[in-house]
Amino acid sequence: MGKDEFYTNLKSCLERAIRIHFPPIEITSSDIELSISREIIYGDFSTNIVFKIASLLKKDPAEIGERLKRSIDDEIGKDVFLKENLKKVEFKAPGFINFFLSQEYLYKTVVRIISEGDSFGGADSGKGTAVQIEFVSANPTGPLSIAHGRQAAIGDALANIFSFLGYEVNKEYYVNDEGIQIDNLAKSIWVRYRQLSGEDVELPADGYKGDYIIEVARKIPAPIKDKHSDWNIQAREFFVKFGCDEMLKIIKDDLEKFGVRFDTWVSQSSLTKSGKVKEAIAFLKKRDFIYEKDSALWLRSTLFGDDKDRVVVKSDGSFTYIASDIAYHKDKYERGFKTLINLWGPDHHGYISRLKAAVNALGYKQETLKILIVQLATLYRDGKIVPMSTRAGSFIALKEIIDEVGKDVARFFFLNRGLDSHLEFDLSLAKKESAENPVYYIQYANARISSLREYAKDSGIVMTLDSLSPEAAKAVLKNLWEEELVIVRMLQQFPYIIIESSQNLEPNTIIVYLQTLAKSFHQYYAKYRIIGSVPDISKARILMAMAVAAVIKNGLRLLGVSFPDKM
RNA sequence: GGGCCUAUAGCUUAAUGGAUAGAGUGCAGGGCUCCGGACCCUGAUGUGAGGGUUCGAUUCCCUCUAGGCCCGCCA
Numbered sequence: 001m002g003k004d005e006f007y008t009n010l011k012s013c014l015e016r017a018i019r020i021h022f023p024p025i026e027i028t029s030s031d032i033e034l035s036i037s038r039e040i041i042y043g044d045f046s047t048n049i050v051f052k053i054a055s056l057l058k059k060d061p062a063e064i065g066e067r068l069k070r071s072i073d074d075e076i077g078k079d080v081f082l083k084e085n086l087k088k089v090e091f092k093a094p095g096f097i098n099f100f101l102s103q104e105y106l107y108k109t110v111v112r113i114i115s116e117g118d119s120f121g122g123a124d125s126g127k128g129t130a131v132q133i134e135f136v137s138a139n140p141t142g143p144l145s146i147a148h149g150r151q152a153a154i155g156d157a158l159a160n161i162f163s164f165l166g167y168e169v170n171k172e173y174y175v176n177d178e179g180i181q182i183d184n185l186a187k188s189i190w191v192r193y194r195q196l197s198g199e200d201v202e203l204p205a206d207g208y209k210g211d212y213i214i215e216v217a218r219k220i221p222a223p224i225k226d227k228h229s230d231w232n233i234q235a236r237e238f239f240v241k242f243g244c245d246e247m248l249k250i251i252k253d254d255l256e257k258f259g260v261r262f263d264t265w266v267s268q269s270s271l272t273k274s275g276k277v278k279e280a281i282a283f284l285k286k287r288d289f290i291y292e293k294d295s296a297l298w299l300r301s302t303l304f305g306d307d308k309d310r311v312v313v314k315s316d317g318s319f320t321y322i323a324s325d326i327a328y329h330k331d332k333y334e335r336g337f338k339t340l341i342n343l344w345g346p347d348h349h350g351y352i353s354r355l356k357a358a359v360n361a362l363g364y365k366q367e368t369l370k371i372l373i374v375q376l377a378t379l380y381r382d383g384k385i386v387p388m389s390t391r392a393g394s395f396i397a398l399k400e401i402i403d404e405v406g407k408d409v410a411r412f413f414f415l416n417r418g419l420d421s422h423l424e425f426d427l428s429l430a431k432k433e434s435a436e437n438p439v440y441y442i443q444y445a446n447a448r449i450s451s452l453r454e455y456a457k458d459s460g461i462v463m464t465l466d467s468l469s470p471e472a473a474k475a476v477l478k479n480l481w482e483e484e485l486v487i488v489r490m491l492q493q494f495p496y497i498i499i500e501s502s503q504n505l506e507p508n509t510i511i512v513y514l515q516t517l518a519k520s521f522h523q524y525y526a527k528y529r530i531i532g533s534v535p536d537i538s539k540a541r542i543l544m545a546m547a548v549a550a551v552i553k554n555g556l557r558l559l560g561v562s563f564p565d566k567m
Numbered sequence: 568g569g570g571c572c573u574a575u576a577g578c579u580u581a582a583u584g585g586a587u588a589g590a591g592u593g594c595a596g597g598g599c600u601c602c603g604g605a606c607c608c609u610g611a612u613g614u615g616a617g618g619g620u621u622c623g624a625u626u627c628c629c630u631c632u633a634g635g636c637c638c639g640c641c642a
Contacts, residue, residue, distance in 0.1 A: 178642085349636075378635085
C-alpha cells in the first residue's frame with residue numbers, strides 16, 4: 001500500500017510494537033497488513049495481525065489484542081509525529097486493531113488536497129520506470145467493435161493510473177497487417193472497386209461484406225481507376241497497403257472519438273521487413289531453444305512450461321504468428337521497457353503460456369510480462385444478442401455506441417465492472433439508463449460544488465489558498481463538524497485507492513470509490529446548508545467541498561471521463 | 568477429451584481469507600417558497616448445489632450444474 005510518511009511511520013510503529021512485546025514469534029513486515037478500514041466506524045486504518053499472532057501462539061485473540069493495543073499505545077507515545085496525527089487506537093472484537101486519524105491530520109489533508117490540486121493522489125513511486133501497455137491492437141479489417149471499446153477504456157485508464165504514480169508509460173497499438181485476413185481484406189476492396197467500375201465480379205464467400213469496404217473502395221484515387229483490372233501480385237500489394245492505411249484511419253478516428261490516443265503504432269510487416277523476426281529466431285537458435293523437425297523450426301517452449309513445442313517457421317519457410325510476436329516482444333524489451341502489460345481477448349488465453357515461454361527463452365523474466373485477459377463484451381438490444389461478425393458486416397461498431405450514449409457513459413459502462421467478468425451491454429438499457437447513469441451522479445457532485453463556489457463568491461466569500469494562508473485555513477477548518485470530517489476521512493483514502501487500483505490492475509476500484517464519495521457528499525449537501533450565517537463555518541465547509549471536487553476531478557480524469565462545471 | 572473465465576437482490580453489479588455481504592436500478596411510499604430535485608429519506612428481496620481447508624470462506628481446494636471462450640505448420 002501507500003508509501004507516504006504517515007503510512008510508513010504507522011506501519012513501522014506497529015512492527016516495533018509486535019517485535020518488542022511478542023519476541024518469540026516470527027512476523028515479517030509483509031505479514032503485517034495495514035489497510036484502509038472498510039467502514040468508517042472501524043477507523044481509518046485497520047490491521048488483522050491479532051488473528052495471526054493469536055493463531056501462532058494458540059491464544060485467545062481477545063487477550064492478544066488487548067496486549068498489543070497497549071504496546072502500540074506505548075510506541076505511539078514515543079513518536080511525536082504519530083502522536084499528533086492519530087486520535088486513538090482501538091482493539092475491537094473479534095480481533096481487529098483500528099487506527100483513527102486526528103483532526104489535526106484531517107485539517108492538513110484538506111489543505112494539502114486544495115494546494116496539490118490536480119496532482120493529489122499521485123506519487124513518484126514509479127520513479128520513471130518505463131512501462132508499456134499494449135492494447136486494442138485490432139486487426140485492421142474493420143471498424144472497432146464493442147469488445148475493442150472495453151479494452152480501449154481499460155487500457156487507457158490503466159495508462160493514466162500508472163503515469164499518475166510516476167511511471168513513464170507508453171501506449172502502443174500493434175497492427176496485424178500481414179496474413180490471410182489482410183489478403184482477404186485487400187481482395188474484398190478490390191472486388192468492390194471493380195464493381196464500382198461496373199464490372200460483374202463476385203465477392204468471395206469469405207470476403208468482408210460490410211459497407212465500409214465499399215466506402216474504402218470509393219476512395220481509390222482516379223489515376224488508379226483502371227490500373228488493377230486483374231487480381232495479381234501488383235494489385236494485391238497495392239490493395240493491402242491502401243486497405244490497411246484506410247482501415248487504420250477509420251480505427252484512429254473511432255479511438256479519437258473515444259478519447260484514446262496511442263503513443264506508438266508498430267506493424268507486423270515492419271518487423272518482418274526489418275529482419276527482426278529472422279534475427280529473433282537466430283538468437284533463440286543460438287541459445288539452443290530452436291530445433292528442426294518435419295522440415296519446420298520449433299521452439300522448445302515446453303522447457304518453460306508450455307504444453308507443447310511450437311512451430312515458428314513453417315515447412316514452406318514462412319513465419320508463424322508466434323514468430324512475429326517473439327520478435328515484437330524482444331523489440332519491446334530492447335526499447336527499454338521494464339514491464340510489459342498486454343490486454344488480450346479471452347480467445348487468446350491459450351496463447352499466454354507460449355508467449356511467456358518465448359519471453360523466458362529470450363532471457364527475460366516472465367513476471368515482467370503481464371497479460372490481462374479482458375473478458376468479452378456482448379452486445380444486446382432489447383435483451384436479444386446482437387451478432388458481431390466483422391466478416392459478415394453485421395455488427396454495431398464502437399462508434400455507433402458512442403454516438404448513442406456518449407463518450408462518458410460508454411467509458412464508464414466499460415470500466416464499471418471487473419476485467420474478468422463478462423460484460424453485457426444492452427443498448428436499449430444503456431440508452432434508457434444513460435439519463436440516470438451513475439457517471440452523472442459523480443459528475444453532478446462536482447458541478448454542484450462549482451456552482452456552490454460561484455454562489456459563495458456572490459455572497460462575498462472568496463475562498464482560495466492565495467487569499468487564505470495554510471495556517472489560517474487550518475484554523476478555519478476547526479469549524480468542521482463530525483459529519484464533515486467523515487467526508488474528509490474518505491478524501492484522505494484517495495491516494496491509497498489509486499495504488500490499490502494499480503496493484504490489482506482494476507480501474508473499477510476507482511469508480512467504486514468515487515461513487516461512495518459522491519454519495520456521501522450528496523447526502524451531506526441535502527442535510528446541511530454550506531453557505532450559512534456564520535462566516536467561518538461557511539468557509540470551512542467550502543474548503544471541504546473544494547477538496548471533494550478536487551478528488552472527484554482527479555478520479556474522473558484517470559478514468560478518461562469529463563467533469564463539467566455545468567451539466 | 569484437456570484448458571481459461573464467469574455464477575451474489577427481478578436486473579446491472581461491489582467486497583487483498585475478516586467485522587452487520589455494499590451500491591445502483593426496478594418496485595412501494597415520502598421530501599425543497601431554500602447553495603442546482605441529474606438530488607435526498609424510508610421499506611422488502613441475497614452469495615448456483617454439495618463437500619473440504621481455516622479461529623474465520625462470496626473469496627482458496629474438490630465434485631456437480633449452467634453460460635461464454637480456446638485447444639492449427641490460422642491470425
